Amino acid sequence: MSKEIDKEILKTLAEKGLNTESFLEGLKSFKPLTYWDYIQTESLLNLQIQRSDLPDEMVFIVYHQINELLFKMILWELEQLANKKQLIAVFFSERLERISRYFDMLCSSFKIMKDGMELEQYMKFRKTLAPASGFQSAQYRKIEFACTELINLIDFRFRKTINRNTPFKHAFEHLYWQAAGKNHKTGEKSIMIKLFEEKYMEDFIDFMKKYNNKNIWSLFDNLPDKEKNNIDLVNSMRHLDHTVNIKWVMQHFNTASKYLDGANKVEKATGGSDWKKYMHPKYQRRTFFPKLWSVTELDNWGEQNLEGHEILSNFNDLKI
Numbered sequence: 001m002s003k004e005i006d007k008e009i010l011k012t013l014a015e016k017g018l019n020t021e022s023f024l025e026g027l028k029s030f031k032p033l034t035y036w037d038y039i040q041t042e043s044l045l046n047l048q049i050q051r052s053d054l055p056d057e058m059v060f061i062v063y064h065q066i067n068e069l070l071f072k073m074i075l076w077e078l079e080q081l082a083n084k085k086q087l088i089a090v091f092f093s094e095r096l097e098r099i100s101r102y103f104d105m106l107c108s109s110f111k112i113m114k115d116g117m118e119l120e121q122y123m124k125f126r127k128t129l130a131p132a133s134g135f136q137s138a139q140y141r142k143i144e145f146a147c148t149e150l151i152n153l154i155d156f157r158f159r160k161t162i163n164r165n166t167p168f169k170h171a172f173e174h175l176y177w178q179a180a181g182k183n184h185k186t187g188e189k190s191i192m193i194k195l196f197e198e199k200y201m202e203d204f205i206d207f208m209k210k211y212n213n214k215n216i217w218s219l220f221d222n223l224p225d226k227e228k229n230n231i232d233l234v235n236s237m238r239h240l241d242h243t244v245n246i247k248w249v250m251q252h253f254n255t256a257s258k259y260l261d262g263a264n265k266v267e268k269a270t271g272g273s274d275w276k277k278y279m280h281p282k283y284q285r286r287t288f289f290p291k292l293w294s295v296t297e298l299d300n301w302g303e304q305n306l307e308g309h310e311i312l313s314n315f316n317d318l319k320i
């Protein structure tokens with residue numbers, strides 16, 4: 001090592017407030033790094049606890065965990081975008097493409113759920129899971145809060161009554177997903193949603209506040225015109241919206257249909273929702289970036305444009 005590099009390292013250590021001598025002394029008992037310590041493989045592989053003795057339950061658990069790990073990567077990217085100073089279109093678009101790739105992976109791998117478990121086994125072990133449901137994935141909800149303005153996550157029936165001055169708690173009560181857990185007649189919440197809110201509501205409200213002006217749409221909307229008028233960025237945003245809110249939602253819906261419709265009678269969801277009505281994108285019409293779609297595209301949301309969407313070459317049909 002050259003003397004100059006040596007000095008540079010010592011200077012960095014001092015800047016970090018480390019006592020150089022004891023730091024170097026400590027290096028004497030330094031243990032060489034191993035793959036298993038760094039990746040924490042043993043801890044990771046000890047986290048798959050079945051509730052039944054049916055082998056395919058392992059497929060179910062591991063695949064859900066893989067989803068949660070990818071959700072973590074997505075939130076990681078979203079946070080970096082939210083905190084980026086002087087955001088420019090090229091960086092913005094590159095990071096959105098990363099997020100889309102994670103979601104692409106989740107979409108193309110959903111077959112692991114749809115085709116990878118014996119129906120008979122699934123019907124047995126699912127009975128041990130109620131009232132738990134993927135609905136209670138907190139990271140999935142956070143991804144939504146970090147992607148779009150809150151109004152786009154509000155149930156269509158209440159949108160007119162909610163604006164930027166509405167208290168967050170009130171907006172929370174009118175999120176689209178409340179419909180999956182409420183008895184329409186009495187307004188009473190299901191046990192699935194009660195437990196979910198007990199555990200995460202405060203965290204969600206903090207998160208909603210944090211991303212209120214830093215979600216992907218707000219970041220885009222606040223770009224200077226020069227950066228905003230970038231068609232590649234707009235295409236990246238459309239791709240993300242389509243992948244999350246049509247492709248993933250439809251893969252999920254088709255999987256639920258196979259298992260819950262596949263048995264002799266239509267099965268109740270473990271979380272207890274009226275799932276057929278609730279989950280289809282043509283009913284929910286969930287969109288992160290509605291202003292980036294034409295009126296026709298929005299009218300056909302979830303019906304015709306399942307596999308792909310048009311790549312734009314200009315801004316003609318958009319309302320921005």
Ligand code: HEM
Pocket residue numbers: 063064067068113132133134135136137140177180252255256257259260269270271272273274275279
């Ligand atoms: C056999 C596989 C699956 C079936 C049958 C299934 C079924 C369902 C059902 C019926 C619901 C509605 C809520 C309820 O009443 O339970 C739901 C919601 C949900 N599930 Fe799954 N699911 C499966 C796999 C997955 C996977 C792998 C994930 C990934 C984490 C996931 C995440 C979610 C999420 C985020 C929701 C809420 C969606 C929304 O609010 O629109 N599910 N699932």
